[in-house]
Amino acid sequence: MKYKDYYASLGLERGASEEDIKKAYRRFARKYHPDVSKEAGAEEKFKEIAEAYQTLKDPQKRAAYDQLGAHAPGQEFQPPPDWRQQYSESPFAAEDLDLSDLFAHLHAGASARGARGARRSMPGQDYEIAVAITIEQAFQGTQIDLDLNMPEYDAEGRLHRTPQVFKARIPKGATDGQRLRLPGKGGKGLNGGRNGDLYLNISLRPHPLYRASGHDLYLDLPLAPWEAVLGTAVEVPTPGGVVRLKVPPGTQAGRHLRLPNRGLPKPKEGQGDLYAIVQIVVPSVVGETDRALYQKLSNDSAFDPRAHFATEAGHAT
């Protein structure tokens, strides 16, 4: 198994006091707790800190950890032979274990002893995983591959790390911020305890065309000035395929043209809407012919886009 330096995880020296350990944990927890932190990689960092703290805050576990000796982080090592007898109640297969399992195991041993041999049932651990999917996947539903590595007791009561690979179907209707639950797919329960659950936290990847809000989608619709003035019919991409959208004459920039039921499907029934947001776009390079036409329009048109300036300024005086 690979060695982890729990003191270094908390930014401490080996001889740190209980108070120092608690303070260091609190400082880091405030910074990296996944429920309160928005920092990238916060969840991983918090797991590392919490694992270190779980062991170091408990004098018995800390003593056991200290007796493993100091190794370089990541270095392969084995607990000394007498360590197992002293600290471990039941056998374990050290090769495929994580260091944290050793101390979780220590805890399980202690509580089994507390119950006077009657093996206490313990529910399996719940896991939460972040899953990023595309808007197309949310529209159609998708399958994702999950590759988990969870500690588990075998038939002889020995602790193992068992890789679990399975596919999960994400039904259509998932959207940003939604959670899905896979009952019983978390850690295995102990002594008849129920299996833990697996939660998937869904997020949508940014899309070059669409922006999602709940099950509604927003799309920028660029129009040429004359299209906005005269009205037109345009082809608009939607996740379900191209649709024809009628742009009425005199359409202003910023207007939301609604395409009902063209957004993301909702879980049970119904579908969000797609909004095309009108943008009026001018060419960055204008040819001679165009320029002449614009010039003629400029000379002949009576349109004053700033007529209200004069009125409003008049009110002010």
Add this chain to the structure above:
Amino acid sequence: MQLEVTEVLWFEQHELSLPELAELSGLSPALLEELLDCGAIAPLKLQRARTELRFGSAALRTARAAGRLRSDFELDLQGLVLALGLLERVADLEAQLRELRARQPQPIL
């Protein structure tokens, strides 16, 4: 041995009873009742008797966050209620921000 199973996911859309909520969140029924009394966790319908209360996915999410915050920060009830209230406001503001961003046309390059 690697097992490959295709799992059909269960959308968090069915209703949970108070004991089910306690089991799934790992919180004690007593603490859940206190969070309920403070309004930190809300049932789907208010008027019914306690044994008939039903909870949705939002309550499960809050209850699970409560369990994590309580153990990871060693919070008491008051601290927990405060933190949950603030987190709910943050989530609400983030949802509003997401909606505003979605509605905001992107600048043309």
